[in-house]
Amino acid sequence: MLDVRTPAELTELFRARGLKVTPQRQAIFRVLHGEVTHPTAEWVYEAVSDSMPTISLRTVYQTLNDLAAMGEVQALDLGTGSARFDPNLDAHHHLVCEHCGRVVDVYADASAVRVPNPQRHGFTITTTEVVFRGICPECKDRNDQGKRKEGNG
Amino acid sequence: MLDVRTPAELTELFRARGLKVTPQRQAIFRVLHGEVTHPTAEWVYEAVSDSMPTISLRTVYQTLNDLAAMGEVQALDLGTGSARFDPNLDAHHHLVCEHCGRVVDVYADASAVRVPNPQRHGFTITTTEVVFRGICPECKDRNDQGKRKEGNG
DNA sequence: GACCCAACCAACAACGGTTGCAGATCAGCA
């Protein structure tokens, strides 16, 4: 899997772009590295706050946006209320839990899905995103238990 | 195409559900009927305001949400900033202009796109949405003209 | 190693889309 670069690599990239490498940014790099979930800015903020309680949410947004602009993470809007930042740079799709908003990567071949020419309306199509929606096993269990309780009581 | 119901049919549906049929709601029904774009609440509000200047945006949201809950329109989040309400109830997908946010319906067969079992993570998948992103011909033209101007001076 | 200044930071306010609230109003029924 084509993962987000290491903190050291990102440090180099930032320097190469003339962006300064601050302790805050490095802390964010560290949090992102090896992350396989699809964290929100808020989540990253809280994770970084563990080691750096004074960091501001604003700084997290700024750095994540910088990374997205550099193509080092992918910004996603999956309709879960807030933007998510995906450190997985492979071409892939997403499976979203409609209850808890959990997101997992899916490697499915969507090349077969084409827009028939007459329906293209002259658009130049650049990307094809597939979003699978459903219920994750945890939420399903919780739901089933709830129903069972309802039935019993 | 399976269109949104007529104002008369929606009136009946609302009554059958014990919901009152107010002039505001009827005006919204009329605006939605035959609409093939994917209007935002704001757009509906402005369209209804033509015939009923005193209607509030709040009421438009409420009625659109009611319709969505009844399955008479489909609420969409296509990452264009605001929710869109689709009166087309067929199974279909969307083509979104990344410049102007314009949305058009696409009838493409996505049944071939399946999540391989090992990647399903125990999810129960209910829907598969495909979003094609690109540039609509109008934005492309405008863009090209801009570039030509740049080039000329 | 000190200097300097753009880049950065934290805090706060603003923003756009959407929803909660409270009081005024009205649709539907007797």
Add this chain to the structure above:
DNA sequence: TGCTGATCTGCAACCGTTGTTGGTTGGGTC
């Protein structure tokens, strides 16, 4: 027609995100 609770309106709040501001800091240069 009169009742009654659903609905309407206007406003304020909410949430995620971004602009602003004034003080702080990284790192190239001497």
